[in-house]
Structures are given as C-alpha cells and as structure tokens.
Amino acid sequence: DTGVSQDPRHKITKRGQNVTFRCDPISEHNRLYWYRQTLGQGPEFLTYFQNEAQLEKSRLLSDRFSAERPKGSFSTLEIQRTEQGDSAMYLCASSLKQGANYGYTFGSGTRLTVV
Amino acid sequence: QQPVQSPQAVILREGEDAVINCSSSKALYSVHWYRQKHGEAPVFLMILLKGGEQKGHEKISASFNEKKQQSSLYLTASQLSYSGTYFCGTGVNTGNQFYFGTGTSLTVIP
Numbered sequence: 001d002t003g004v005s006q007d008p009r010h011k012i013t014k015r016g017q018n019v020t021f022r023c024d025p026i027s028e029h030n031r032l033y034w035y036r037q038t039l040g041q042g043p044e045f046l047t048y049f050q051n052e053a054q055l056e057k058s059r060l061l062s063d064r065f066s067a068e069r070p071k072g073s074f075s076t077l078e079i080q081r082t083e084q085g086d087s088a089m090y091l092c093a094s095s096l097k098q099g100a101n102y103g104y105t106f107g108s109g110t111r112l113t114v115v
Numbered sequence: 116q117q118p119v120q121s122p123q124a125v126i127l128r129e130g131e132d133a134v135i136n137c138s139s140s141k142a143l144y145s146v147h148w149y150r151q152k153h154g155e156a157p158v159f160l161m162i163l164l165k166g167g168e169q170k171g172h173e174k175i176s177a178s179f180n181e182k183k184q185q186s187s188l189y190l191t192a193s194q195l196s197y198s199g200t201y202f203c204g205t206g207v208n209t210g211n212q213f214y215f216g217t218g219t220s221l222t223v224i225p
Contacts (some may be wrong), residue, residue, distance in 0.1 A: 042204075042214075042215030101144075101162075101206065103147055105159065108155065
C-alpha cells in the first residue's frame with residue numbers, strides 16, 4: 001500500500017470554472033476526510049465519510065462544494081464556480097477507525113490556484 | 116475551538132531542545148501531534164488519549180494534561196530534519212470533533 005494518493009498535485013483554474021479533485025485512501029481505511037489548508041494555517045475540516053456515507057460537513061463547505069465516495073473507496077471533491085478565495089491546499093486523509101482517536105494519514109494534497 | 120500553540124516560531128541550533136505548547140478552551144479527549152514540511156502533507160507523530168500520559172517517538176515526546184486542557188511536545192537534541200511546522204490536533208466530545216492548532220514553525224540551523 002502506497003499511502004493516501006491525491007490527484008492532481010496542482011491545479012490552476014480561472015475564476016468561475018469547475019474543478020474536481022480525487023483522493024485514493026489507504027485501502028483498509030474506511031474513514032476518509034477532506035481538509036483545506038491556507039498558507040500559515042492549520043488544516044480546516046471540510047467533510048468526512050465512513051465507507052460511502054457522508055457523515056459530517058463543515059459550515060465551510062458552501063453549496064458550491066460537493067464530495068462523493070461512491071463505492072466506499074476513492075473520493076472526489078468538486079468545487080463549482082470557483083472563486084479566488086477557494087485558492088488553498090486541499091488535503092485528503094484516511095483512518096482505520098475514528099481518526100481523532102487513532103491518527104490521520106494525509107495525502108500530499110492538491111494545491112488549487114484560482115486566477 | 117481552534118487550539119492555540121506557542122510559540123508561533125522558534126529557531127534552534129542543532130543539539131538544542133525545544134518545547135511546543137498546545138492549549139484548548141474545551142475539554143480534550145485526545146491530542147495529536149503532526150509535523151509538516153514546506154509543500155508536503157502533515158505527518159502523524161503521535162497521539163495521546165489519557166490525561167497525564169507521556170509518549171515518545173525517537174527524541175520527540177509529548178505530555179497531555181487533561182485538567183489543564185494542554186499538551187506539550189518536547190524535542191531533545193534537535194536535528195536538522197526536525198525543521199518544519201508542528202501542529203497539534205485536539206479531539207473533543209469523545210473525538211467526534213477535531214481541530215488543528217495554529218501551528219509552530221521550527222527551524223533548526225547548523
């Protein structure tokens with residue numbers, strides 16, 4: 001197992017365009033988390049899945065954001081009508097059980113730049 | 116709800132020791148520590164679940180004072196590879212809510 005994979009590593013998009021990011025968690029991990037991190041700040045929670053069920057969404061996740069984990073394996077995070085304020089590093093993490101009690105394994109992230 | 120870390124930044128010479136503190140306004144169920152190097156993902160260092168428990172990882176250890184809602188990360192005999200930003204993460208409400216701290220930038224120089 002090669003850990004948590006995210007694709008793409010970098011994405012530059014024009015304001016108003018839609019973007020989609022993919023995350024492949026560690027295969028035996030049933031919990032998957034999306035975080036957003038801006039420069040100099042700690043990761044901020046966006047949403048998490050247990051298997052294919054999306055169990056919690058942060059208030060940070062506006063209507064323009066949607067996440068899916070259709071078969072309980074990989075997940076996608078889509079941002080519609082991107083805004084400059086969406087520019088950030090989007091991190092995916094997975095855990096075997098409840099991450100807060102066992103620790104998170106993070107992917108390398110997707111850096112989004114909206115121009 | 117975001118835990119506060121101190122100091123915000125620290126510069127050490129190789130071989131020196133450092134302490135990074137993490138303080139929460141909420142009762143804590145768990146504390147994590149992560150190190151993030153520039154442009155990379157945070158890497159899990161350790162987790163503490165019980166108050167007063169101290170755990171170690173090579174020359175890096177941590178304590179968790181449940182009553183004070185605080186945790187401290189101890190780095191001894193620092194090495195160049197220790198440079199990075201350290202984040203604490205705190206689980207509240209039996210871990211159903213989790214927040215990363217404000218971060219501490221650590222730079223080790225020769």
